[in-house]
Amino acid sequence: MQEFYDVIVVGAGHAGMEAAISAAHLGMQTLCITLNKNHMAEMPCNPSIGGSAKGIVVREIDALGGMMGIAADQSTLQMKMLNTGKGPGVRCLRAQADKKGYPRAMKRIAENTENLTIIEGMVTKILHDDQKVVGVATEDKIYYSKKIILTTGTYMEAKVLRGHNSFSSGPDNEKPSLGLSQCLKEMGIELFRLKTGTPPRIREDSIHYEKLEPQYGTKGNYTFSYETEKGIPWEQQMVCYLTYTTEKTHEIIKNHLKDSAMYGGMIHGVGPRYCPSIEDKIVRFADKPRHQLFLEPESKEMNSIYLQGFSTSMPEQVQEEMVHSLPGLEDAVFLKYAYAIEYDAIRPLQLDASLMVKKWQGLYCAGQICGTSGYEEAAGLGLMAGINASRSIQGKEPIILRRDQAYIGVMIDDLISKGTEEPYRLMSSRAEYRLLMRHDNADRRLTPIGYEIGLISEKRYQKFKSKEANLKRLKEELKNYYLRENEALDAYLYQHTDCGLKVSTSAENLIKRPGVSLQEIKDFLPIDFSSLDENALFQLETEVKYEGYIQKEVQEAERMKKLESISLPTNWDYQNMQGLALEARQKLSKVQPRTLAQAQRIPGVNPADIAVLLMMVKRGKYESR
Secondary structure, eight states: OOEEEEEEEEOOSHHHHHHHHHHHHTTOOEEEEESOGGGTTOOSSOOEEEOTTHHHHHHHHHHHTOSHHHHHHTTEEEEEEEOTTSOGGGOEEEEEEOTTHHHHHHHHHHHTOTTEEEEEOOEEEEEEOSSBEEEEEESSOEEEEEEEEEOOTTOBTOEEEETTEEEEOOGGGOOOBOSHHHHHHHTTOOEEEEEEEEOOEEEGGGSOGGGSEEEOOOSSOOOSOTTOOOOOOGGGOOOEEEEEOOHHHHHHHHHTGGGSTTTTTOOOSBOOTTSOOHHHHHHHTTTOSOOEEEEEEOOTTOOEEEEETOOOOOOHHHHHHHHHTSTTOTTOOEEEOOEEEEEEEEOGGGBOTTSBBTTSBTEEEOGGGGTBOSHHHHHHHHHHHHHHHHHHHTTOOOOOOOTTTOHHHHHHHHHHHHOOSSOBOOOGGGOSOTTTSOSTTHHHHHHHHHHHHTOSOHHHHHHHHHHHHHHHHHHHHHHHOEEOOOHHHHHHHHHHSSOOOOSOEEHHHHHTSTTOOHHHHGGGSOOOOTTSOHHHHHHHHHHHHTHHHHHHHHHHHHHHHHHHTSBOOTTBOGGGOTTOOHHHHHHHHHHOOSBHHHHHTSTTOOHHHHHHHHHHHHHTOOOBO
16 A cells, blocks of 8 residues: 655654654655654753754744744753853854653653654655656655655764774664665765764763862853743752863873774774764874863663763774773773764765755755764754755745855755765854844744745744844834933943943943943943743844844845845856856856855855856856857
């Protein structure tokens, strides 16, 4: 008996869950095929959500109507606001999440989603005609669909390596996905090999905590989801700890480099540049006398500590020597040994901006199969793939987020314009418009889009509009209310700034002074701020204090939009275009950019090449291949 669906999602990790749930919420009859239902949205590596740039991505996912933020808020062990000593453009949340609780929360959401069917199976083939995909085959059955989204994570032809031993396996001893890689190669899709890894897990009661530095969460009501009204109270948050490698640790590692899978020639895939193994750190940063390591609880239900920063592919006995050389872990008992894992991924230059494979209509990819790293990057891509696959079925244009609109837009543009040779990681330094894409304003940037798509409810949208109206009203009140000399206010100003209030000044201009906080001076103002919570109040202060800088970025983004508005044909014959450099011809032919702005971001395409393209567009010379 044949089964037909609108969308089939292959894989149920962080990308798969967002893709499947979003498609189902948009009315698509959706099938999600996973190797093991008990491992949906699992956290095989670090049990955390968020971090630098990544925390903003989680807020963006939530603002668009995705689920990661909701599940994270329901399973938080500790919440921290990072970069509070820096500008608002790089502030972001990081939650230590419950390794058991987070997947359970996401599974509960998925199982209660209408239009979504979840089954176990291993997809071994993509069914297709000459131009488009039509379904998938598992080991024992065929399923037909209009669209397919591949979210296989680190499972395709996965191999676990430790020391000089290697064996076929997915993360956490799960079975790998076998057969699909060969099918994709036969379809003319180029794959490459990547590598990642995970550190040891230590038994909690074997650690000498008195030798470690405690690391607490941030006080305040912080949540990822705009729907969550109350975050985990600071008093209930679990404590993380900090320790450091020692001279002895470094000596052990140097003496056993040849025994590691990485330096012993066992690993062929490229590992993540910004999350290297401990042996790689020792070699690459030989001048550093020590490296910091964080001890993070995995779950309230487990006696397990994650040793953040100590990823390795050393043999088990060597791992024990290494860990026992760390302060506080002299008697550490291992629950799980570290390992490296290699897997197949698709070169992302083969994808278009909607995350569809250019060669095959209806085939989308999301998550680590696209060459990314991290749960948050995967979830963001999964959400966009689910949205765009559904909109294609509905006959609507894809949603393509700009680089000044969302970190998700930065990530997708980087992947499809520049590609990657290593697991791609989002960082704030990748974004040109950080002040426009802050943690606090993700709803302002993306909730109207989520509402238009159909993933944000009317009730939530009206709540958002009410907040926007309150922010606008309060901005006007701050602009129009003038403060005069006041003894208490002057005392505050002399304590935090260079001078007091010598002349009548608007509350708006006073907030713009360095050292002045709206939270601290609002009691001096006859203005009612009760309609805003502390996060919205921070947003108001940021937009007032940094108004000039924000406007400069807005103007720069507007200039870039002009280039984004100049479309390029998708079948232009760049190889035979006169005036282009050889490298530009090759890169442009491979990427086939949508716009002049995207062409400008391709490595190897220079300003002179952009001038040639602009001239060709103006002349209307659309010579196709």
